[in-house]
Amino acid sequence: MRIEVSRSGGFAGLVRRAELVTDGREDADDWLSLAEAARPLLPAAPDSARARDAFVWTIQVDDERAVVPDGSLTGPLRDLAERALELGRPPG
Amino acid sequence: MAPRALTRCSIVPPYLLDRIAASADGPEGLLAGPARRTLATDARLRAARPERARAAVGPVEPGPQRTVSDARGTTELPGDVVRGEDDPPTGDPAVDEAHDGLGATWALLLEAFARDSLDGAGRPLPATVHYGRRYDNAFWDGERMVFGDGDGQVFGRFTASLSVIGHELGHGVVQHTADLPYRGQSGALNESVADVLGALVEQHAAGQSAEEATWLIGRGLFRPGVRGVALRSMAAPGTAYDDPVLGRDPQPGHMDGYVITEEDDGGVHLNSGIPNRAFHLTATALGGRAWERAGRVWYDALLDPRLAPASGSGAPDFARFAAVTADAAVRRWGAASPEVEAVRAAWDGVGVVPEG
Numbered sequence: 001m002r003i004e005v006s007r008s009g010g011f012a013g014l015v016r017r018a019e020l021v022t023d024g025r026e027d028a029d030d031w032l033s034l035a036e037a038a039r040p041l042l043p044a045a046p047d048s049a050r051a052r053d054a055f056v057w058t059i060q061v062d063d064e065r066a067v068v069p070d071g072s073l074t075g076p077l078r079d080l081a082e083r084a085l086e087l088g089r090p091p092g
Numbered sequence: 093m094a095p096r097a098l099t100r101c102s103i104v105p106p107y108l109l110d111r112i113a114a115s116a117d118g119p120e121g122l123l124a125g126p127a128r129r130t131l132a133t134d135a136r137l138r139a140a141r142p143e144r145a146r147a148a149v150g151p152v153e154p155g156p157q158r159t160v161s162d163a164r165g166t167t168e169l170p171g172d173v174v175r176g177e178d179d180p181p182t183g184d185p186a187v188d189e190a191h192d193g194l195g196a197t198w199a200l201l202l203e204a205f206a207r208d209s210l211d212g213a214g215r216p217l218p219a220t221v222h223y224g225r226r227y228d229n230a231f232w233d234g235e236r237m238v239f240g241d242g243d244g245q246v247f248g249r250f251t252a253s254l255s256v257i258g259h260e261l262g263h264g265v266v267q268h269t270a271d272l273p274y275r276g277q278s279g280a281l282n283e284s285v286a287d288v289l290g291a292l293v294e295q296h297a298a299g300q301s302a303e304e305a306t307w308l309i310g311r312g313l314f315r316p317g318v319r320g321v322a323l324r325s326m327a328a329p330g331t332a333y334d335d336p337v338l339g340r341d342p343q344p345g346h347m348d349g350y351v352i353t354e355e356d357d358g359g360v361h362l363n364s365g366i367p368n369r370a371f372h373l374t375a376t377a378l379g380g381r382a383w384e385r386a387g388r389v390w391y392d393a394l395l396d397p398r399l400a401p402a403s404g405s406g407a408p409d410f411a412r413f414a415a416v417t418a419d420a421a422v423r424r425w426g427a428a429s430p431e432v433e434a435v436r437a438a439w440d441g442v443g444v445v446p447e448g
């Protein structure tokens with residue numbers, strides 16, 4: 001499984017990206033079950049359309065992709081996104 | 093192929109927190125100036141308070157109504173109220189900086205534009221600090237300002253810069269006026285107006301002229317060791333930082349460098365550099381206190397019906413905003429005034445042709 005995450009926007013306008021391939025990782029099973037819990041990759045809560053300077057997350061798991069405002073990113077999908085950003089490698 | 097478009101925007105290199113070594117030096121040196129300035133504003137606001145109390149039966153003396161809450165490291169809003177309008181300082185810098193910054197913003201709006209709070213009708217000013225853990229952001233949630241503490245390595249707490257507090261409240265002013273849609277050029281205008289108000293709050297609190305001002309947004313947020321002075325430079329977009337880890341400030345200051353991207357709501361924090369520089373050019377051409385003329389033009393523009401959500405002519409772009417600011421200058425100072433000349437030259441200087 002391949003996971004790609006970017007967190008853009010925010011006051012600073014800085015983009016952070018990370019990608020991670022679970023195949024061959026010691027913690028591959030943890031990632032697979034986390035991704036299972038996070039599916040479907042949809043925001044759990046509606047976002048405030050009035051939010052400004054909020055982060056915007058783009059999360060791609062294999063062929064599935066979601067663009068989620070920070071205020072709507074909750075539960076397992078948030079765990080997945082934050083852990084992938086922290087533990088993944090910068091692309092390229 | 094759609095997902096690949098995401099990574100097309102390669103102007104901001106990867107951002108790795110871990111590679112920055114935390115320094116033992118605190119950011120106090122950078123913060124000392126803003127802190128002093130907001131204290132002075134606070135003293136002025138406090139002095140006005142007894143009159144408001146006495147005026148309970150008559151016309152109410154305007155004053156800010158600030159409430160600062162503490163999310164205590166969670167992402168639950170609003171959090172616990174820790175300081176109300178009449179409470180003394182708490183000793184928590186984030187709480188007290190937020191309180192003082194809200195006051196400084198309120199003072200600019202009233203003293204420069206005769207506007208009582210964000211809506212012009214004394215709307216309360218709520219803020220939440222200590223949002224999330226190592227949270228590298230400050231935002232306006234449509235209702236209140238929210239501040240993270242920063243990760244401690246690249247970013248310190250986001251209340252440390254008065255321009256950031258003014259910026260977030262600037263979004264509140266925009267929401268109550270032109271409500272510029274947060275996407276593409278109108279989104280970049282929304283961001284730019286917030287930066288303009290953030291810069292003006294800082295200059296007004298410090299009593300600075302356009303010549304004396306730093307024109308930096310977010311000065312004092314970076315931890316020691318980061319190669320940069322601030323997050324954005326209105327005077328010279330693209331020069332605020334150039335760091336091995338953060339990369340280089342990606343803002344353009346001219347239409348030649350306009351960035352097309354899907355991320356960041358269509359580059360709202362990138363292309364805002366173009367109207368930011370137009371404001372700086374206007375303010376420095378006119379000289380003196382930026383809120384009196386350049387700021388007044390931009391504020392008048394926000395109230396123009398051609399920018400209003402109900403104008404029926406779509407989301408405003410740079411060209412329309414340029415035309416509206418030029419017209420605002422004509423209305424207030426006359427067609428042959430230096431103000432009009434400064435506004436027109438500024439938009440020309442950033443490559444924006446006003447809508448005809």
